Amino acid sequence: MARSFWKGRFLALLDYKTEKFIVAKNKKVGVLYRLIQLSIIGYIIGWVFVNKKGYQETDEAIQSSVITKVKGVAVTNTTESGLMVWGPQDYVIPPQVKTLTFLGGHCRDDEDCTEGETVVAGNGIMSGRCLRKDENSTGSCEIYAWCPIEKQFKPKGPLLKNAENFTIYIKNFIQFPKFMFSKSNVLETTDDSYLKKCRYDEKLHPYCPIFRLGEITKRAGYNFQDMSTFGGSIGIAIQWNCDLDKGYSKCHPEYHFTRLDISLSNKTIAQGFNFRHTRYFKNAAGEDYRSLYKVYGVRFNIMVHGKAGKFSIVPTAINVASGLALMGAGAFFCDMVLLHLMKKSDSYRQRKFEALKQFQSAQNI
Amino acid sequence: MARSFWKGRFLALLDYKTEKFIVAKNKKVGVLYRLIQLSIIGYIIGWVFVNKKGYQETDEAIQSSVITKVKGVAVTNTTESGLMVWGPQDYVIPPQVKTLTFLGGHCRDDEDCTEGETVVAGNGIMSGRCLRKDENSTGSCEIYAWCPIEKQFKPKGPLLKNAENFTIYIKNFIQFPKFMFSKSNVLETTDDSYLKKCRYDEKLHPYCPIFRLGEITKRAGYNFQDMSTFGGSIGIAIQWNCDLDKGYSKCHPEYHFTRLDISLSNKTIAQGFNFRHTRYFKNAAGEDYRSLYKVYGVRFNIMVHGKAGKFSIVPTAINVASGLALMGAGAFFCDMVLLHLMKKSDSYRQRKFEALKQFQSAQNI
Amino acid sequence: MARSFWKGRFLALLDYKTEKFIVAKNKKVGVLYRLIQLSIIGYIIGWVFVNKKGYQETDEAIQSSVITKVKGVAVTNTTESGLMVWGPQDYVIPPQVKTLTFLGGHCRDDEDCTEGETVVAGNGIMSGRCLRKDENSTGSCEIYAWCPIEKQFKPKGPLLKNAENFTIYIKNFIQFPKFMFSKSNVLETTDDSYLKKCRYDEKLHPYCPIFRLGEITKRAGYNFQDMSTFGGSIGIAIQWNCDLDKGYSKCHPEYHFTRLDISLSNKTIAQGFNFRHTRYFKNAAGEDYRSLYKVYGVRFNIMVHGKAGKFSIVPTAINVASGLALMGAGAFFCDMVLLHLMKKSDSYRQRKFEALKQFQSAQNI
Secondary structure, three states: HHHHHHHHHHHHHOOOEOOOOOEEEHHHHHHHHHHOOOOOOOOHHHHHHOOOOEEEEEEOOEEEEEEEEOOOOEEEEEEEEEEEOOOOOOOOOEEEEEEEEEEOOOOHHHHOOOOOEEEEEEEEEEEEEEOOOOOOHHHHEEEEEEEOEEEEEEOOOOOOEEEHHHHHEEEEEEEEEOOOEEOOOOOOOOOOOOOOOOOEEEEOOOOEEEEEEEHHHHHHHOOOOHHHHHHHEEEEEEEEEEEEHHHHHOOOEEEEEEOOOOOOOOOOOOOOOOOEEEEEEEOOOOOOOEEEEEOOOOOEEEEEEEEEEEEEEHHHHHHHHHHHHHHHHHHHHHHHHHHHHOOOOHHHHHHHHHOOOHHHHHHHH | HHHHHHHHHHHHOOEEEEEEEEEEEEEHHHHHHHHHHHHHHHHHHHHHHHHOOEEHHHHOOOEEEEEEEEOEEEEEEEOOOOOEEEOOOOOOOOOOEEEEEEEEOOOHHHHOOOOEEHHHHHHHEEEEEEEEOOOOOOOEEEEEEEOOOOOOOOOOOOOHHHHHHHHEEEEEEEHHHHHHEEEEEOOOOOOHHHHHOOOOOOOOOOOOOEHHHHHHHOOOOOHHHHHHHHHHHEEEEEEEEEHHOOOHHHHHEEEEEEEOOOOOOOOOOOOOEEEEEEEEOOOOOOOOEEEEEEEEEEEEEEEEEEEEEEOOOHHHHHHHHHHHHHHHHHHHHHHHHHHHHHHHHHHHHHHHEHHHHHHHHHHHH | HHHHHHHHHHHHHHHEEOOEEEEEHHHHHHHHHHHHHHHHHHHHHHHHHHHHHOOOOEEEEOEEEEEEEEEOOEEEEEOOOOEEEOOOOOOOEEEEEEEEEEOOOEOOOOHHHOOOOOOOOOOOOEHHHHHHOOOOOOOOEEEEEOOOOOOOOOOOOOOOHHHHHHHHEEEEEEEHHOEEEEEOOOOOOOOOOOHHOOOOOOOOOOOOOEEEHHHHHHOOOOOOOHHHOOOEEEEEEEEEEEEEEOOHHOOOEEEEEEEEEOOOOOOOOOOOEEEEEEOOOOOOOOOOOEEEEEEEOEEEEEEEEEEEEEEHHHHHHHHHHHHHHHHHHHHHHHHHHHHHHHOOHHHHHHHHEOOHHHHHHHOOO
């Protein structure tokens, strides 16, 4: 008995059970439901799958390494520093020789000169002594500082005219760790001379990693001469949007150039780019002295971003399933319309929801 | 005939078909199902949409560029190196002059001094020769090294007291490439002097990018004087959590400061921060010599992270759909309860699953 | 009346309504449906949950800071520069002394020497003057450049044999901001000497951050001696794949070493690694001169990536729900088979879709 009971149970599991539907011969709701179905299918296929590539797993955690080299030589000639030659190793502009000496500040006695207090101008620190010629005169606080103080120097004309023809070599190697995919922006060639002579061109040489400075500024929307006086900051964005389903060769770098030191508001505070740089020397007596350079230059800010997508069953299943579940919601909505807004809604409700009595009566005939 | 057949088929497609339900007048299961429905709706609305912002697409691949400038001057006075002034270009502490000479190590003959072998102390390399006064005495291996060897110097007191008032300017420009959104932590103002004089304050000046060193260490939970002897490493985390649905002006940077060179365990190994730095000189005879500086300083480690969210139909649909599908699971669970745990479960089962026979008998009446 | 009407409505809400199913005693479709169900359950549990950890929320936006220190000393001896000692502060190879003088280029008169034009060789810029011995002879364009021009020097043998025993200390601190989780690759120990003497070993010392250079190159698949002549570029990838459900102690760093300067194609263009580096001096007369070093070295490119996963209810719900919705699709597919491909499909269709007439006749008995 028990055995046949469990056998029956098991066989019952293999019976196919399918939901019973009521056919409501109501064209209005029927058309409404088909429209809802069509729009959900259209949304899933058109928007989710075609437009958003919802069948792909994406990796936005791009790993990138960048190596750059600048080539070019420039000459500057200012009255302050005389004729100077600048190679790629030393793009620095006008030097100011400084030695370690003492400077004065107004005081009456030592108490006016707090030891260790920074001088407001920011160039040194008070030693705590007041230097006076005699007891009655006003003196100067002794200050430790590099002398002479840096002059407020502003370049009057373009200092690095030739830099327009400088080239910058940008080697970018990227990885999408999730997909074990890696690529470089440098052509894999056996032709040694190509990577020495080529210049980047979007269509002709998309895998040549050498950029002319003038070309970069032009693409950023500025004239190079605008930057040759006060320097500038150029953002180079390398974008890798790769559809790995289309294969290795369809994953290309895109370059975007923007000038970063110009803000949107007209009056700019931080226009140009400069920094201070020192070289240290010792004189014959062994005393330290240094050359302080206020360097106006072009700063490159290379940013690499990108994402890769590749077919994966999980997001595909989730998106298909979300479409199916939304169709269930559509059916629920149409049911509401049918059962509450239609003329014969009572009749539909009676048929849709089979009550106990009705069932019993049908059974007891 | 065929034509009217297909027409009928097509019209049948426009008939609305709705599932037939059995009304089980069982309040227990009814209440259970409503509770399940309510908790799923509460979870979807309360947790997924309100708390987790499940209606938004997020971009966690924040793109960031950081420019920093340090301002301030300090003076050090050690017996080893005498009085020295340190500007922003040269925050380096005590120098040790070294020249390229030869050092000895114990040996008996040349074989004891393997050429090219590194001396254990790590300061030089053996030349392969054994220097002895005479044939019988013990000699020294000739070693190539910079002389004199670096002394084990530990600073005895705070070397950079004044650095507390140094300021650090941190310009941070971020981008969320997915949403084409970019912002900076610097106030966009036409008032030139503001960005020269302001100091960051969470409430008063949230867009002033200038931080006082003492303030930074205070916010990291340490006194600046703790770090002024052995240096330290400060992590500055800039966090951008932006809800782009609320608009550009509601996306603010948040700063968090932590001291990185102190580990959780009490006995710290790597407390402080120092590195070695050299300056090269030539004497009158053209011989190289160098100053080796063991530099104790404060290292800033600026990390930018953040994420942005913006309404998107795809995650919204997925989350709504997941709620709907879970309701289906709830119904399945309630069915199990109804069909197996209730008193009249057999009667319910009979009604829910309409068997063929029953159907045929009803049809054949 | 109205009150009892609403009461009835409310009580009706608490009636449990369950879908009515038709039992189709068709074992083929029944088995098919069970197979579909099993494969969906298998996919959700096996692939989505076990393999892909679909119950976890992931954070791929790893935050990382890296500090490195190199230790070791080497000696080079070339005929050009004589015996030199290189410590960690100065891994630079062969120096070439240069002074700022003038070089010639062929010309007939000043017009041939355009002022400011870069000389093709790239070493200097024309001054615009043509230097001729007399009016009739061919002269040379005056050029501003550092002299003498850099010689095309290629190292003939390994310059830094000893560097094999150099060590590199790599401290890596990571954070997963979404989970407020942070960890370091350095053992948290109170034993000061451990972090000075240990060497990394995958099994014995996984949290020792000191790597021998020779070991690194070996793991990258190359012999260190291959790189000791022309230098090289080594990629050190630190990977943190952390399952935070398993706890803090199960989140380990993994190191992968690859040589980056060797491309896949046999003929390599950029093999080795070198850069140019200058040191500036002044002679007794105060004239600038510089030593230009073409430095062959080993460049380390440290990349940190990783992701963390932690249980979260939202992705769990979405994945479970997607499985449920797909079962709905499976049922739809089986319905299609049952209603269109089976022998008795007409009979099934009649029963599944209860038409109005049939219903009315049953009601009117």
